[in-house]
Amino acid sequence: MSALLEVSGVSKSFDGFKAIDNLSFSVAEPELRAIIGPNGAGKTTFMDLVTGKTRPDTGSIRYGELSRDLTKLSEAQIARAGIGRKFQKPTVFEDQTVFENLSMALASPRSPWTVLTRRPSMEVRAGEVAERVGLTAHLARRAGVLSHGQKQWLEIGMLLAQEPRLLLVDEPAAGMTSAERERTTEMLVEAAKEHAVVVIEHDMEFVRRLNCRVTVLHEGRALAEGSLDHVCADPRVIDVYLGRPETEGETADA
Numbered sequence: 001m002s003a004l005l006e007v008s009g010v011s012k013s014f015d016g017f018k019a020i021d022n023l024s025f026s027v028a029e030p031e032l033r034a035i036i037g038p039n040g041a042g043k044t045t046f047m048d049l050v051t052g053k054t055r056p057d058t059g060s061i062r063y064g065e066l067s068r069d070l071t072k073l074s075e076a077q078i079a080r081a082g083i084g085r086k087f088q089k090p091t092v093f094e095d096q097t098v099f100e101n102l103s104m105a106l107a108s109p110r111s112p113w114t115v116l117t118r119r120p121s122m123e124v125r126a127g128e129v130a131e132r133v134g135l136t137a138h139l140a141r142r143a144g145v146l147s148h149g150q151k152q153w154l155e156i157g158m159l160l161a162q163e164p165r166l167l168l169v170d171e172p173a174a175g176m177t178s179a180e181r182e183r184t185t186e187m188l189v190e191a192a193k194e195h196a197v198v199v200i201e202h203d204m205e206f207v208r209r210l211n212c213r214v215t216v217l218h219e220g221r222a223l224a225e226g227s228l229d230h231v232c233a234d235p236r237v238i239d240v241y242l243g244r245p246e247t248e249g250e251t252a253d254a
């Protein structure tokens with residue numbers, strides 16, 4: 001495993017308020033990483049910085065073998081470089097079928113080398129992606145009639161179809177049933193065998209099932225990093241996020 005993304009000494013202020021404060025963070029390829037932390041810790045801002053939606057005041061964000069500085073690239077260039085982002089709310093084309101949604105995503109691969117290689121047909125590839133996200137039986141259905149969880153899976157599928165190297169996923173479990181949450185963890189664990197996957201999540205059971213390295217953000221800094229058990233035992237993490245057992249247990253502030 002080598003570092004795919006290397007964030008070094010990044011700070012970002014909004015009207016004098018430091019949302020990200022000298023943050024350093026790296027992710028390997030492949031790797032599954034969870035980011036947890038209290039509201040306002042800077043988790044979304046972190047994703048905004050990596051995807052070019054927000055520019056850092058200081059620091060560098062390097063990516064890939066050529067260590068390209070993402071702070072110099074546009075959002076579109078960053079997406080084309082293989083960084084996919086899933087926002088909290090699903091954004092699928094509700095009037096199109098699952099197959100059509102996946103086909104549209106497949107038609108615009110992010111990685112330049114995918115267009116140079118001979119590819120199986122759209123039907124085959126859409127079928128493969130649908131299987132990865134548990135939607136094989138729903139290919140002909142309109143996306144609008146899917147459950148919330150299925151829409152989230154479809155969007156994950158649309159991102160996977162574009163063959164990202166780094167996938168950023170913001171609170172995928174929100175609003176899902178427990179069965180859907182379980183299926184989603186399996187999906188992300190599977191995806192992280194090939195890609196770098198960074199997941200922001202408040203649901204601690206979900207994070208536990210991801211069984212991966214966890215970074216705790218607090219006031220724009222990485223407060224702790226390691227296994228979930230390791231960070232959960234850190235008194236600083238208990239103070240700012242988990243709360244003492246007699247008050248909140250592991251529920252955090254979801």
Ligand SMILES: Nc1ncnc2c1ncn2[C@@H]1O[C@H](COP(=O)(O)OP(=O)(O)OP(=O)(O)O)[C@@H](O)[C@H]1O
Pocket residue numbers: 014015018019037038039040041042043044045046
């Ligand atoms: N565009 C902006 N303008 C002003 N302040 C901002 C902006 N974006 C973020 N902030 C502030 O930066 C801080 C970090 O916000 P951010 O949304 O990154 O936190 P978060 O960890 O994602 O929180 P949550 O868990 O609630 O989503 C917050 O205090 C927020 O109000």
